[in-house]
Amino acid sequence: MAIDQLSVFVENKPGKLVEVLEALGGAKIDLRALSIADTADYGVLRVIVDKPVDALKTLTDLGFVVRINQVLPVSIDDRPGALAESLRVLSDGGVDVEYLYAFVAHTSGRAFVIFRVEDNDAAESILRRHGISVALKDEVYN
Numbered sequence: 001m002a003i004d005q006l007s008v009f010v011e012n013k014p015g016k017l018v019e020v021l022e023a024l025g026g027a028k029i030d031l032r033a034l035s036i037a038d039t040a041d042y043g044v045l046r047v048i049v050d051k052p053v054d055a056l057k058t059l060t061d062l063g064f065v066v067r068i069n070q071v072l073p074v075s076i077d078d079r080p081g082a083l084a085e086s087l088r089v090l091s092d093g094g095v096d097v098e099y100l101y102a103f104v105a106h107t108s109g110r111a112f113v114i115f116r117v118e119d120n121d122a123a124e125s126i127l128r129r130h131g132i133s134v135a136l137k138d139e140v141y142n
Contacts, residue, residue: 002070002120003137004052008045009065012038020045020064027058032140033103033114046101048073048114050141072115072123073135083113086132093126095119112140 010016017036024031024047033048049055052068059066076082083102090097098116112135117123124134 001124001134001136003048003073003140005069005071005114005116006045006047006049006052006055006059007067007069008047008059010036010043010045012040012042017043017045019062020059023058023062024049024055027054029055029058033101033112035099035101035114046114048103048140069116070120072117072120073140074113074115074127075110075133075135075139076113078111082111086113086127089126089130089132090115090117090123093122095123095126 008020010020021031030050031047032050035046036043037046038044047055048071056066056068074086076086087097095117098118100113100115102111102113115123127134
């Protein structure tokens with residue numbers, strides 16, 4: 001089941017990243033996972049939050065450029081090689097992973113990895129056929 005990820009374009013200047021994070025905190029929006037990639041002029045902050053619609057409104061009201069993308073939260077065993085196994089299953093199924101990032105799960109022995117793929121439904125089907133769990137929204141947001 002795909003979940004919402006916000007991609008926030010942030011100027012690569014001192015204080016801009018903290019401005020985004022303070023705005024989310026001030027709106028009582030809790031971060032679940034984040035990743036940032038930067039260039040000389042700007043960064044793309046990718047975040048999973050507990051209230052994506054509220055976060056979108058909060059940030060766009062402040063003038064930030066924000067997009068919502070659907071990503072796939074995959075729950076894998078927390079052991080060496082588990083991520084590689086998941087990626088092999090997708091690769092063998094013809095699914096290209098554009099990017100991914102991990103975050104800490106509140107469930108012992110599990111790790112959550114956010115996969116950005118072109119077709120979430122196809123990726124989810126392939127993973128499930130191979131016994132790899134896709135996290136539920138409640139597991140990620142709560």
